[in-house]
Ligand SMILES: Nc1ncnc2c1ncn2[C@@H]1O[C@H](COP(=O)(O)OP(=O)(O)O)[C@@H](O)[C@H]1O
């Protein structure tokens with residue numbers, strides 16, 4: 001809809017402007033606070049003119065928040081989730097689009113409806129499984145009386161256990177499944193002409209070769225777009241890491257921010273807290289800025 | 305090199321059968337063209353030979369191997385697709401060499417073979433380009449290169465020229481034929497274009513709604529179409545078909561607005577009174593002077609000038625027919641023309657079944 005009326009223009013711009021303010025004001029405050037010395041940040045009302053202490057505050061936050069360890073954890077978790085999700089989703093979509101098996105549509109719809117079930121809904125059972133990732137298998141064996149059978153035959157009690165608590169697997173594995181990503185891959189695969197798969201078959205390419213040498217290279221933009229979304233998603237994980245890790249060595253940056261928030265019996269050093277916040281926010285912003293061209297292209301689904 | 309045979313081949317998608325029991329025998333080195341209207345099952349047939357589609361019933365054999373249960377790559381066939389099916393992210397070189405690379409041939413061998421194929425097709429300079437940087441005709445050549453390089457027993461073409469403009473199409477037609485003469489591999493070419501079919505085929509297979517209407521050389525099919533369907537499909541403009549009735553003695557036909565037309569061989573008395581379709585090709589009709597007998601009288605509706613010749617659209621009673629003539633007489637719409645044809649060029653078909661009545665064969 002393209003209208004050329006000055007009044008409407010003014011109204012839309014006002015709305016845009018207000019939106020921008022609402023979005024940016026907290027960021028501005030955080031930024032200004034991060035640049036101020038301690039005395040200035042506890043002033044009421046706080047000044048909106050940036051000071052010159054950004055670097056000092058950042059260094060302080062880095063040390064106090066143990067950003068070195070946590071940064072590594074964050075990067076590992078984020079990349080783990082990212083690769084896991086993309087591997088999982090692309091393979092699932094490949095199966096759904098290119099293989100004709102029974103209950104194919106059922107599988108697709110089952111995956112699709114999990115779109116409506118975010119992690120928070122299933123967090124308790126997921127936690128239980130994370131305590132022993134082989135629990136479902138164990139229960140299956142129990143139900144089938146196989147445990148008893150084996151115990152009776154060999155005297156060995158089957159007790160499968162794979163504890164994910166306080167491990168990188170625990171941080172990433174339960175978040176691998178992604179209906180959104182699967183769906184995006186599926187939609188993209190559906191746009192790839194069938195002739196391509198057939199030509200590959202005639203050329204003697206098996207399914208895996210077709211997947212890796214043809215489908216994945218063609219999905220480049222799609223993968224880039226997903227990576228952006230998944231990077232931000234993974235980086236910002238809070239609830240799950242909080243639940244699954246108890247060891248301070250396993251904390252992530254987003255969790256670590258909590259340490260920087262002044263408690264009652266400390267100096268309210270909000271300048272340090274805000275400097276830390278800015279640093280934690282930085283990677284997703286950089287990723288979005290660098291990859292935004294790909295991101296838009298991938299979501300619009302066009303080569304070139 | 306190999307012959308291709310299909311025996312009682314059927315294909316169903318779910319409950320709908322689209323190929324209803326087909327028998328074909330294509331000889332070693334032959335260039336067979338399967339022609340038929342869109343949706344008649346040509347691609348399905350081809351894809352069953354390629355192994356891209358399972359056969360529901362019957363047998364497909366290449367050489368002396370029954371290939372029903374073989375994977376496409378095990379069948380030693382190559383296919384050129386309608387939309388080329390080139391890998392968009394690979395250069396022409398990579399596209400052409402993909403099969404060899406999968407087969408783990410040596411770098412030197414791949415390079416040498418790609419270069420030879422590129423030379424045959426005249427695409428040496430395009431090898432570094434991606435499909436998006438190629439024109440339609442060039443893509444077509446790359447797609448052919450991808451098929452040729454494997455040196456298969458059988459080439460399959462699924463309407464490979466339908467995306468090209470008219471000029472390029474006729475050029476590629478000649479080129480594919482030339483290539484076939486050079487490589488001498490058995491080729492099966494699918495098209496809905498009867499001109500392509502006529503000009504390229506050693507053997508023509510006319511398909512309609514999942515069955516084969518007729519096979520033969522293009523000349524045979526043109527001279528003696530086996531049914532009204534084939535008569536209407538092969539040859540342009542299409543054969544004129546006029547409803548008529550066999551006379552009592554079966555030696556002539558009578559129809560609306562055309563009087564009695566004697567048949568050279570007669571149809572035999574057992575068919576007397578039967579309703580038939582009288583067929584005559586536009587190019588076999590000639591305008592003759594008034595009073596010199598002729599076949600029938602027709603009223604000229606309008607004339608189309610093609611330059612080298614003219615198409616006269618005429619009415620005979622309620623039916624229309626077309627005369628393809630090189631005469632340049634100054635006839636006008638509304639004129640009555642007398643038309644004549646060599647009785648040898650008359651075709652007779654059963655009005656109900658549409659099958660050719662063999663006893664009156666003129667051809
Ligand atoms: N995968 C399929 N599933 C269901 N029906 C199909 C499929 N492929 C082709 N058909 C049907 O089979 C018939 C023949 O198709 P096709 O072989 O592509 O015809 P042609 O190539 O002669 O145009 C058509 O009616 C088409 O709708």
Ligand SMILES: [Mg+2]
Pocket residue numbers: 343346347348462463
């Ligand atoms: Mg087709």
